[in-house]
Amino acid sequence: MVRYLGQYDKKSPPKTLYLIKLLTMRKIRMKKKIITSLFLLTGLSLSSMPQASDKNNSSSENELVSSEKSLALDALNNMSGYLRSLDKFSIHADIYVDEVLENGQKIQQTRKIAASVTPPSMLMIQASSTNGSNEYYYNGDNFTIFTPQPAGFYATFKAPKTIGKLIRKAKDDFDIDIPLSDLFLWGTNNDNSSEIQEAILIGVERVNGVSCNHFAFRQKDIDWQICIQRGDMPLPLKLVITTKQEEAQPQYLALFKWDTAPTQKDKQYYTFIPDENDHKIDIQTNKKNK
Amino acid sequence: MTLTLNKPLQFFVFTLSIFILLALIPQQADARRGNKKGGGTRTSVNRSSNKNRNVNVNSNKSSNTNVNINNNRNRNVNVDIDVDRRGRRRGGVWTGVAIGVTSAIVIGTIVSTLPTGCTTIIQNGISYQQCGTVRYQPQYSGNNVTYIVVK
Numbered sequence: 001m002v003r004y005l006g007q008y009d010k011k012s013p014p015k016t017l018y019l020i021k022l023l024t025m026r027k028i029r030m031k032k033k034i035i036t037s038l039f040l041l042t043g044l045s046l047s048s049m050p051q052a053s054d055k056n057n058s059s060s061e062n063e064l065v066s067s068e069k070s071l072a073l074d075a076l077n078n079m080s081g082y083l084r085s086l087d088k089f090s091i092h093a094d095i096y097v098d099e100v101l102e103n104g105q106k107i108q109q110t111r112k113i114a115a116s117v118t119p120p121s122m123l124m125i126q127a128s129s130t131n132g133s134n135e136y137y138y139n140g141d142n143f144t145i146f147t148p149q150p151a152g153f154y155a156t157f158k159a160p161k162t163i164g165k166l167i168r169k170a171k172d173d174f175d176i177d178i179p180l181s182d183l184f185l186w187g188t189n190n191d192n193s194s195e196i197q198e199a200i201l202i203g204v205e206r207v208n209g210v211s212c213n214h215f216a217f218r219q220k221d222i223d224w225q226i227c228i229q230r231g232d233m234p235l236p237l238k239l240v241i242t243t244k245q246e247e248a249q250p251q252y253l254a255l256f257k258w259d260t261a262p263t264q265k266d267k268q269y270y271t272f273i274p275d276e277n278d279h280k281i282d283i284q285t286n287k288k289n290k
Numbered sequence: 291m292t293l294t295l296n297k298p299l300q301f302f303v304f305t306l307s308i309f310i311l312l313a314l315i316p317q318q319a320d321a322r323r324g325n326k327k328g329g330g331t332r333t334s335v336n337r338s339s340n341k342n343r344n345v346n347v348n349s350n351k352s353s354n355t356n357v358n359i360n361n362n363r364n365r366n367v368n369v370d371i372d373v374d375r376r377g378r379r380r381g382g383v384w385t386g387v388a389i390g391v392t393s394a395i396v397i398g399t400i401v402s403t404l405p406t407g408c409t410t411i412i413q414n415g416i417s418y419q420q421c422g423t424v425r426y427q428p429q430y431s432g433n434n435v436t437y438i439v440v441k
Binding site for chain 2: 095097098099100131134145147150151153155174175176177179181182185186190191192219221222224239241243245246250251252279280281282283284
């Protein structure tokens with residue numbers, strides 16, 4: 001059975017027809033634009049006909065834009081709801097991040113991330129890059145960051161009760177970015193979807209062989225794109241973030257592989273236990289935020 | 291006549307040599323080009339807080355990884371200028387300038403990478419990295435381990 005966009009959300013009606021209509025309308029809109037510009041070129045722009053068609057065009061276009069935005073936001077909400085409904089999952093992510101050199105040159109860095117999650121309060125992440133690797137352990141009580149090389153360094157702090165609050169505390173107090181934080185923040189109080197100014201549907205794409213709906217969003221500081229798996233498991237498969245504030249417009253690209261039925265892991269799995277060669281070290285605090 | 295002509299010429303050549311030197315100095319700045327600018331790339335759509343991000347402030351500070359290296363530079367610049375004026379006159383000026391750049395290891399300096407050949411030592415329960423005569427204390431600055439010179 002072929003499944004379509006938005007089918008996970010039981011409340012909303014099937015959007016297949018709407019989607020087709022939308023894409024068709026976009027084509028019509030483009031045709032209209034071409035026709036209008038032809039009129040202008042042949043010097044017929046002074047006649048009343050194109051003006052009337054322009055008026056109709058802009059009102060229907062506005063309607064289209066707003067309905068397309070709500071369609072995209074619905075799909076995003078749908079995905080967020082699904083993410084928050086999972087009681088356990090594991091992810092493998094390939095991350096490509098642009099670093100900008102002082103001369104403005106962009107250098108793409110590769111990171112690999114493996115995460116095991118038992119919401120709402122257990123998380124283990126292994127992140128590796130050319131610059132080294134880090135491990136993150138959160139068992140609902142404590143959070144530990146561990147760096148195996150060059151010598152096993154780690155630091156621990158007492159953590160709040162949920163992953164969402166942990167992400168906030170790690171950032172605010174210690175300037176630590178928990179990798180893949182979006183996957184834990186969508187559908188929570190820290191979801192910033194309200195900042196989305198524009199949203200469009202690009203079309204259907206395949207990521208790692210899986211079919212997904214590709215959406216593009218615009219916010220004040222960033223443009224971003226997401227590809228959400230089609231069918232009854234609306235998982236994000238690809239995320240692209242473009243930083244507009246930077247002159248070089250660096251990008252962050254993440255490709256996700258999901259396992260929504262991993263083996264059950266106990267609290268011990270999420271607890272960091274140092275071995276004799278590991279050393280506890282200090283962690284700089286963000287004093288100015290205190 | 292010869293002397294009055296030579297004075298401004300020498301002054302000119304001296305000024306020229308200073309310009310050449312100044313043109314050579316930015317080599318240091320060029321070398322820095324390879325350094326990372328503070329990571330401005332957003333890696334998440336949702337900000338966990340409304341506070342301004344100040345990611346990599348610390349790693350910026352630590353981008354000087356040449357702490358243990360002494361740079362001593364000597365540069366000699368020879369400028370010969372031939373001036374044709376009523377036959378051939380030769381006005382030659384030799385300018386020798388040595389620039390000495392010495393960076394010392396300052397306690398409190400933060401670096402993001404250690405030199406090779408360091409050993410872990412533990413004193414009063416605190417872990418240090420001993421690299422030659424310099425002792426570093428590791429610490430987390432955000433997601434990264436940085437090293438502060440303590441001795």
